[in-house]
Amino acid sequence: MKTWTYDHSFEGFLTAVFEVYEYRELQVRIRKEGIAMPELFEGLRRVITNSKKADRVYQKLKVLLGDVGMHRILYSLLSEDEECEVHILNVIREAIAHPEHKIMQNFADPSALKLSQFTQMVGREKHRMEAFVRFKLTCDEIYFAEIEPDFNVIPIIAKHFRDRYQDQKWLIFDNKRHYGIFYNLVQVETVEMKFNNQQQVGMEMLVKDEYLYQSLWRNYFSSTNIKARKNNRLHRQHVPKRYWKYLVEKSF
Amino acid sequence: MNFDRINEKLAILADAAKYDVSCSSSGSKRKNDTKGLGNATGMGICHSYTEDGRCVSLLKILLTNHCIYDCAYCVTRKSNDIKRAAFTIDEVVDLTINFYRRNYIEGLFLSSGIFKNADYTMERLVRIAKKLRLEHNFNGYIHLKSIPGASNELMKEAGLYADRLSINLELPTEEGLKLLAPEKNRADMIQPMNYVKNEIIVYKEEKKLFKSTPKFAPAGQSTQLIIGATPESDLQIIKTADTFYKEYNLKRVYYSGYIPVVANDVRLPSLETQVPVLRENRLYQADWLMRFYGFKADEILNTQNPNLDLEVDPKLGWALRNLQFFPVNIQIASIEMLLRIPGVGVKSAWKIVNARKFTQLKEEHLKKLGIAFNRAKYFMFFNNQFKFINHLNSSDLKSIIVNDTKSKFKDLYSPQLQLF
Numbered sequence: 110m111k112t113w114t115y116d117h118s119f120e121g122f123l124t125a126v127f128e129v130y131e132y133r134e135l136q137v138r139i140r141k142e143g144i145a146m147p148e149l150f151e152g153l154r155r156v157i158t159n160s161k162k163a164d165r166v167y168q169k170l171k172v173l174l175g176d177v178g179m180h181r182i183l184y185s186l187l188s189e190d191e192e193c194e195v196h197i198l199n200v201i202r203e204a205i206a207h208p209e210h211k212i213m214q215n216f217a218d219p220s221a222l223k224l225s226q227f228t229q230m231v232g233r234e235k236h237r238m239e240a241f242v243r244f245k246l247t248c249d250e251i252y253f254a255e256i257e258p259d260f261n262v263i264p265i266i267a268k269h270f271r272d273r274y275q276d277q278k279w280l281i282f283d284n285k286r287h288y289g290i291f292y293n294l295v296q297v298e299t300v301e302m303k304f305n306n307q308q309q310v311g312m313e314m315l316v317k318d319e320y321l322y323q324s325l326w327r328n329y330f331s332s333t334n335i336k337a338r339k340n341n342r343l344h345r346q347h348v349p350k351r352y353w354k355y356l357v358e359k360s361f
Numbered sequence: 362m363n364f365d366r367i368n369e370k371l372a373i374l375a376d377a378a379k380y381d382v383s384c385s386s387s388g389s390k391r392k393n394d395t396k397g398l399g400n401a402t403g404m405g406i407c408h409s410y411t412e413d414g415r416c417v418s419l420l421k422i423l424l425t426n427h428c429i430y431d432c433a434y435c436v437t438r439k440s441n442d443i444k445r446a447a448f449t450i451d452e453v454v455d456l457t458i459n460f461y462r463r464n465y466i467e468g469l470f471l472s473s474g475i476f477k478n479a480d481y482t483m484e485r486l487v488r489i490a491k492k493l494r495l496e497h498n499f500n501g502y503i504h505l506k507s508i509p510g511a512s513n514e515l516m517k518e519a520g521l522y523a524d525r526l527s528i529n530l531e532l533p534t535e536e537g538l539k540l541l542a543p544e545k546n547r548a549d550m551i552q553p554m555n556y557v558k559n560e561i562i563v564y565k566e567e568k569k570l571f572k573s574t575p576k577f578a579p580a581g582q583s584t585q586l587i588i589g590a591t592p593e594s595d596l597q598i599i600k601t602a603d604t605f606y607k608e609y610n611l612k613r614v615y616y617s618g619y620i621p622v623v624a625n626d627v628r629l630p631s632l633e634t635q636v637p638v639l640r641e642n643r644l645y646q647a648d649w650l651m652r653f654y655g656f657k658a659d660e661i662l663n664t665q666n667p668n669l670d671l672e673v674d675p676k677l678g679w680a681l682r683n684l685q686f687f688p689v690n691i692q693i694a695s696i697e698m699l700l701r702i703p704g705v706g707v708k709s710a711w712k713i714v715n716a717r718k719f720t721q722l723k724e725e726h727l728k729k730l731g732i733a734f735n736r737a738k739y740f741m742f743f744n745n746q747f748k749f750i751n752h753l754n755s756s757d758l759k760s761i762i763v764n765d766t767k768s769k770f771k772d773l774y775s776p777q778l779q780l781f
Contacts, residue, residue, distance in 0.1 A: 216716040217726045240406045244463045252462060272393055273400040276498070277462060321364045322459050328368055329460075332375035333421060334411035337620050337636050343414025347407070357465070358409055 111152030114142040122186055122194065123163035125156040126201060139194040173204045178213045185227035187261045193227055196220040235262045239269050241348075242281060243357045245323075246316045251291075252279040255355055263290055267297050323357050330358035362455065370446040371456070377426040377437050378472055381529070381585065382615045386418040386467035386502045388580040389524040397498030399461060399468070401524055401580075405502075406467050419470035419504060420460055424448055424485060428474030432542035433629055434531070434590045436622045437474050453489050454497065461501050468502030468524070469493070479510035479549075487515055490522035502580070507557065509549040516553045520560055525580040525612070528554050530605070533598045537591035540628055551609075557582055558609045581612035588644065589637040590619040590629055594667040599647055603658040606651070616644040643669040650676055653707055654700045672763055677703040680740060681759050688742040688753065691727075692717050704737030721745075735765055 111134065115121035125139045142155065171179055182200075185193045199220035203212045216222050237258070244252035252274070263283050267290050270279065274292065280300070282289030288301045312320075353359040387405030407416035425447035426437040436443070457469045471489060475482050486505050493499040505519050507528040519526060528550050532538045535547050557578060564577035584605060586598060602614040618641040621632045647669060650656040654676070661675050662668070670678045680687065680703050689698050691713055699710040709732045716722060716730065723744045728734045739749045739762060752758055 210719070214715040215719040216712050216730055217720045217722065222729055236404075236406070240408045242464045246463070254464070272402075274398065274462070275393055275396045276398055318459075322463065325364070325368060325371060325456065326460060326463070326465050328371055329375050329420065330409065330411065330417065332372045333379045333417060335379055335413045335415070335620060338413035338415070338618075338638065340414040341412060344410050344412045347410040347414065347416070356409065357463075 111137045111154065113137055113139050113154045113156050115139060115156045116158055117141050118158060119183060119186060120160055120163040121156060121158040122197075123166040124159045126198065127159075127162035127166045128156060129198070130205075131162075139198060140191070141189075141194075144191070170201065170204070173208055174200075174213055178204075181213065181224045181228045184231040184265070185224050187265065188227045188231050189261055190227060192223075196223040196227075200224055231260045231262065231265075234258050234260045235265050237352070238262050238266050241352050241356060242266075242270075243355055244279060246319050247314050248316055250278060252277050254279070254281045255284050256281060257285045257351075257355070258283065261286060263288065271297050327358050362452070367452060367456070370448055370452070371422070373444055373446040374423045374426060374448060375421065377474075378421045378423045378470070380436065380617065380620065381421065381470070381472055381506075382415070382617045383504065383527060383583055383585065383613065384416045384418045384421065384470070385504075385525070385580075385583070385613060388612060389502055390579050391500050391502075391524060391576065393500045395498055395500065397500055398458070399499050399501030401468065401500060401502040408465055408467065418467045419502065420457055420466045420468070421470040422448070422453070422456075422472075424453065424471060424473035424482075424489070425476060426474045427476045429477070430475060430542065430544050432531070432545065433623060433626055434541050434587055434619065441623075450485065450489050450492065454492050457493060457501075458497055458499065461499070466501075468504070470504040472506040473508070475508060479508045480512050480515060483508040483511035483515045483519065487519045487522065490519065494522045504580075507553040507582075509545060509553070511553050513553075513556050516556050517560060520557055520564075520578040521575055523578055525583060526553075526557050526578050527583040527585070529585040530601070531585070531587055532591055533586050533588075533593045533601045534591070537593060540591065554582060554584075554609050561610070582609065583611055583613040583615065585615040585617055588616050588618050588641055589634075595640075595644060595647070595669045596662040596664070596667040598644060599651075599658050599662055602648060603651060614648060616641050616648070639671050640669070643671060643675060647675045650679075655697055673759065674703070676701070677736065677762065684753060684758075687740045688747050688749070689740060690742040691722060692743065702737050702740045704733030704735070704740075706732070736762060 113125055113128070115125045122139065128134070129137055167179075170182070174182070182197050185197055200212055203210065203218070212218060212221050216225065238256055242254045242256060244254045247253050263281065263286070266281070270281065271292055276294070278292060278294055280289055280291045282302070288299060290297050291300045348356070348359065384407070385405055386401070387403065389401040391401040393400040405418060407418050409417040411417060423437070425445070426443070427445050427447060428437050428439055431439040453469070453471065460466045461468065471486055473482050473486060486508070490503050490505055493503065503523045504525040504527065505523040507516060507519065507526050509528060516526075530547065530550060532541060538545060538547060560577055561581065564574060567574040586601065588598065598616070605611050605614060618637040619630065620636050621630055621634050623629055624632050647661050650661060651658060656679070660679060669675055673681070680701065686698070686701065689702055691699065696710055696714055699705055699713055700707065705713070709730050712730045713722065716726065720726070721744055724734075727737070727743065739752050739758065752761060755761065
């Protein structure tokens, strides 16, 4: 079994898929660069991302698998699961060999099922981030939020926030993956910063009213609770503890 | 702004509004194509959850808790000795905008105690929505309460600025309303509801002809019923809900387990009474069966069985009463029949329909598809065999299933008083 690595990007992965067919390579495992590998380094090769190749694969797969299929492939990759490339490649191989089998609908196929599960996991995290992002207004009029999502969801939440907040500058930063997205009132751009792992915005960088609105929100949060119906288990199920750090109403 | 005063008002007026359970922020189609603030398309978002496990999606407040009515079940009733407060229009607007910009909320849920009269109150609610839309270019979600007896002109304006309108029937029957809220009557509640329903139809028709037709309450109407304040049966509740779904095209009926707020009123359960959480849960399950699973109200309950079984969910209850339809052969059964198998939800039913085209479905497939296999296995025939024929014919199938599928939440929802 040979191992090919790619640069973590969607295009990089699609390039690798192209080359699997280009070199008629049957025994290959595609994985992300820089991840420790238990096997021997035999046959290790780095795939150089090539947007032409990636685009050809993309167009072909789109015809074969449709929008739903492309959506599942993208989400599965964003899961960053070690096995995700294996399952995606299995599905792609099946789709190319037997287009009439409609592999994406075959939930009895282990890889197709796995893709649908990855999609569900990542979709859930995307939805959580759309809910749990908490902006703080900084003195330079940027609404700033930090997140540490389980999966790499920044690329798929950008549209949601761009549609919603068009008249304010905002920045959402992934502290785990050290990059973020910034909206400058015109478009969304990716920003990369290397900080230590601490929260980055100190009190002195926020506008004065920020604390007042935060305290109003905490007050609202506790006032809207019905004590007679207390159900902490359900509460923690919906808002797992790992997200509390950045939630204004849960951390103070 | 005087933040201390606002903080105090917010505590009072959020506390008073919390008994309204609706927190939905979905179903609207208001896009942000004005370069403004907010977007209310498609899916709702729960931004947080309170410690009682309920979703926090909207800033849910009363404009004021001054009220001319004295409804026995209500915490803001005139005769109750509590602190009263009122927001100004600008305060509500400012809170909404600032919470929304920080991504705390999906929008505003504005209700109010009734001061002076219906139109006077409704007019203020409408003014807030109008200000948010026109002056602040706000496209987030707005849910306004329709005040019973409000005039058609005001309801029309409300529909143009709000995404959802709702009016609470409060008690499932008119007799219950007479007993606990003698100053109110159902006709006053139905009149604005009926008006809004007709306007929604008119605007939808016009929209087909003219693309520029404005939206009118795009997320529809809803209502709320209080459960357990008066002695109605579940059958009466479900029938009321069913009627309102059909006649007024409601998007949702909410069921709110009565939380005792009054001491010494012989008409109401005592202060020590537990909130009927489990019963409420069963009613929601029944409601879902009617809306998404093709069940009719009188299939779920009938005069012989007027109350939902607290031990098993209503779908399992129906299956146990109608064993002649089982086992269902999942390889060939219609989607309607798949949906009737206890433990199979809407999504997994469609997954079965898709997956069975490719292969003979086996136990391991079904488990991975996400169905509640432990419950479903007694009711379905797969891989050309049915192992549970003896169980299906057994008189204690119900206890077998109940013991087999004990919920980890059982204690929590136990209708019995917890002593320790």
